[in-house]
Amino acid sequence: MDTIPDFDLSAREGPKYLALSEAIRDAVSGGQLAAGAQLPPVRDMAFRLSVTPGTVARAYQRLTDAGLLEAQVGRGTFVATRRHAGASAAVLDLRMSTAADVGQVAAIRKALIRAAEMPDAELLDYPTRDAGTDLRAALVEYLGAFDLGAFGPDDIALGHGAQHAYILVLQAVLRGEAPVVAIEELCYPGFRHGARLVRARTVSVALDDEGPVTASLEAACDTDNVQVFVTSAYAQNPTTICTSLARRQQIVALARARNFQIIEDETYGQPDTDAAGKPIPNYRALAPERTWYVGSLAKNYSAALRLGFVVAAEGRAGEAVQAAQQTSFGLSMPIKTVVTELLTRGVATQVRED
Secondary structure, three states, X not given: OOOOOOOOXXXXXXXXXXXXXXXXXXXXXXXXXXXXXXXXXXXXXXXXXXXXXXXXXXXXXXXXXXXXXXXXXXXXXXXXXXXXXXXXXXXXXXXXXXXXXXXXXXXXXXXXXXXXXXXXXXXXXXXXXXOXXXXXXXHHHHHHHOOOOOOOHXXXXXXXXXXXXXXXXXXXXXXXXXXEEEEEOOOOOHHHHHHHHOOOEEEEEOEEOOEEOHHHHHHHHHHOXXXXXXXXXXXXXXXXXXXXXXXXHHXXXXXXXXXXXXXXXXXXXXXXXXXXXXXXXXXXXXXXXXXXXXXXXXXXXXXXXXXXXXXXXXXXXXXXXXXXXXXHOOOOHHHHHHHHHHHHXXXXXXXXXX
16 A cells, blocks of 8 residues: 555545546556555545545545446455456456547547537527437438448437437337337347336347347247337347348348337447448348437447437437437437537547547
8 A cells, every 4th residue: 555646636626536536547547556456445545635534435436336446345445457348357347348448538528628618508508409410410420331221310319328219219119008029038138127117018039140030039929019129230238149131131021021110229339241341231221111220339439428329210210309308308418519529520430440
């Protein structure tokens, strides 16, 4: 503990717990605190800095929640040995996927500074339905690397992260008192939780090496009134299966025959390509009249921004936009401004490619 830096909080603005959080974060990123280094106990650190133990505890907890620190019962608080995706680790943590910092943190800080110059009304008023036009246009360009079929800014609805966007689609398309949502037998648990929130029942679809088994999905349609099928065509979570083009085409044919919608979850924000590097058609390209493509910037850029989006089925974006307006009055204007800045300057695209 003698190697712990002397944190000077006097020059830092804001609450003391935030000042201490940033001081520790700076020491880790600057190399003064190495991975595995133990921090002083809460009371010892409080005595060093002449602050309350509650201030230190709050700072430690904030950084632990962010994954920068880890608390070990009976031992103390340490700088985490696994801080971001891609870092070496003795223990593999599959609870979440965090983007590695390849320059976007500095870009986000600059965008936040520029966002502070927003017009007063945008910092005071509720967002309107038309707000975010520039962001939706920027998303169209950002998604140009994917084969999603024809779509434009008016086909996009915005949400607070992909999970929120997924729930917006369910709210828009499910009908009746007991709707049924088909999901892959091994899948991201948020799909089940989201269905429960809208009081829908889920049925499981088997997987094989090519993706969802068409016969299993058809059997679910035979026994239940499946209204929506939720799938991740690329790097499926948790199996990493990439659904073959032939299997996608089979599922699209079944969706048309049985009249259910498809929610295509963009798991990692990377286009699925063939051996020649050409994008493989997404479900949205194969069945634009019934596919809702849900994505975010969380896993390949920043989970903190909470930006999710839906490329809606043809002519149906208004339903998802209405759901967003009714649940949260839309995306916050500061977030829209920051993300628009990052997209229009090409920063998000460059980070994805890196």
